[in-house]
Amino acid sequence: MMRGHKCTFNKQIREELLDDAVAEIIVKIVSNPKFASIMQEKINMKVDTSEIEIEIDNYQKELRKSHSTKFKLIEEIDNLDVDDKHYKRRKQDLDDRLYRMYDKIEDLEGQLIEAKVKKETIEAEKLTGDNIYKVLIYFDKLYKVMNDVERRQLIEALISEIQIYEEKQLNGQWLKSITFKLPIIDEDLNISLDNDEQVECIALIQRVKS
DSSP states (O other): OEESOHHHHHHHOOHHHHHHHHHHHHHHHHTSHHHHHHHHHHHHOOOOOHHHHHHHHHHHHHHHHHHHHHHHHHHHHHTOOTTSTTHHHHHHHHHHHHHHHHHHHHHHHHHHHHHHHHHHHHHHHHHHHHHHHHHHHTHHHHHHHOOHHHHHHHHHHHEEEEEEOSSOOTTSOOEEEEEESSOOOSSOEEEEOTTSOEEEETTOSOOOOO
């Protein structure tokens, strides 16, 4: 997990304290009624795979047609009259067409596999996202019963980047911003800390690109 100002982080703030500071921010976010509503909407949202399903259907139709053509070509070759004076030429033409058909079938099968993998990836990402949203909703309860190692793993599973100030702020905070590993909300959300200062979580919107 990346952090801003790594050189000062090791000297000035322990990792456990940083985790607790991040956890405090997350707890304040998830306790916001607006946040809970947004998370539930995201969990209930159905992933749109209609476009890739149409693509898969088209590949399957094209494959059926190609296999049908292949069988017809094989049948024509089997039924050729060996006594026909053009037998060799006709067989060569049919063999060439059959060879090209096998190439086409191979390409279509590859495209079909890629399309199916793409659909599975879309669905898997939705499932992963849902799990993370659910973890966020119950974050406070989970965090309380975890040991330090489990807490660190949980933070790393949710957060991709933490930016900290070079110096501790007057309100006692080190955190400048945190970035989640997937889109959480579509707008900035201000959170009130214990001393009533406002910290703006400015980087909650974008997913980290691999």
